[in-house]
Amino acid sequence: MLSVSGLEVSYGGVRALRGVSVDVPGRGVVAVLGSNGAGKSTLLRAVSGTLRGIGGAIDAGTIELDGQRLNGRPPAAIVGDGVVQVPEGRRIFTRLTVDENLRIGGFSRGDRVAKARTRVRVLELFPILHDRRHEPAGLLSGGQQQMLAIGRALMASPRLLLLDEPSLGLAPQIVTYIGQVIRAINGQGTAVLLVEQNATMALQVATQAVVLTVGEVSLRGTAAELARDERIRKLYLGGAESTARVLRSLAGARAQRNRPGRWVR
Numbered sequence: 001m002l003s004v005s006g007l008e009v010s011y012g013g014v015r016a017l018r019g020v021s022v023d024v025p026g027r028g029v030v031a032v033l034g035s036n037g038a039g040k041s042t043l044l045r046a047v048s049g050t051l052r053g054i055g056g057a058i059d060a061g062t063i064e065l066d067g068q069r070l071n072g073r074p075p076a077a078i079v080g081d082g083v084v085q086v087p088e089g090r091r092i093f094t095r096l097t098v099d100e101n102l103r104i105g106g107f108s109r110g111d112r113v114a115k116a117r118t119r120v121r122v123l124e125l126f127p128i129l130h131d132r133r134h135e136p137a138g139l140l141s142g143g144q145q146q147m148l149a150i151g152r153a154l155m156a157s158p159r160l161l162l163l164d165e166p167s168l169g170l171a172p173q174i175v176t177y178i179g180q181v182i183r184a185i186n187g188q189g190t191a192v193l194l195v196e197q198n199a200t201m202a203l204q205v206a207t208q209a210v211v212l213t214v215g216e217v218s219l220r221g222t223a224a225e226l227a228r229d230e231r232i233r234k235l236y237l238g239g240a241e242s243t244a245r246v247l248r249s250l251a252g253a254r255a256q257r258n259r260p261g262r263w264v265r
């Protein structure tokens, strides 16, 4: 479905991604792991066409959806192609109601009947959003706001959902719930590219995974393989010192410039 090949991205001439290749098969869930500043959000923004707004540019490589080139297309056209991003930090409209936020997610679609059907499905997926649909979104808890951000993206009926750190700042039981929701969405036929620092959750949900280290893919494999990988296991279990050691072993000296991130819960 999605094929990213040899992607090079820079901000004002400073390279953030180098030769990154990732494939997301139809109905697959692919996790992108890595610490702060590794380039995970940059990869998602390259796919969704939203790099330009933050001063980023694709210097080389291709991004294709079912063989059609995505890079160079405007963000709205990419949404129209079925690729929808849930941004880091959720970016919901706090003064609008839950329902109004959902309706905004469906703006790009013309078919009213299909939109109404999707809205029902989203509210079934997140019963708490149904209960609070007339309340301002700003009154929701962090976990509920994340559900709303995902629900809003689903309103565009994506074939591929791009999730940027959905677990960020959430309590462990909510993270588990979000993981189950991602599985349910995937079970309904949507492929997912999942950026996470919470490798535990991501590897439970994903079929395949890549690890980004300072802008390059340093490890890739099935989620089960990566979950068994001693270096990744150390990242789960170790403190900051062992995290830094593992990052160095993944990417050699280059990783020494990298800060250990929120790998360890």
Ligand code: ATP
Residues within 6 Å of the ligand: 011, 016, 034, 035, 036, 037, 038, 039, 040, 041, 042, 043, 054, 055, 056
């Ligand atoms: P985080 O979890 O902290 O968001 P990340 O893995 O998503 O980390 P990116 O946000 O993609 O990492 O950042 C990759 C690199 O690009 C970092 O060195 C970062 O400082 C740089 N970068 C990101 N956005 C910009 C920007 N708008 N302008 C300049 N540099 C940027």
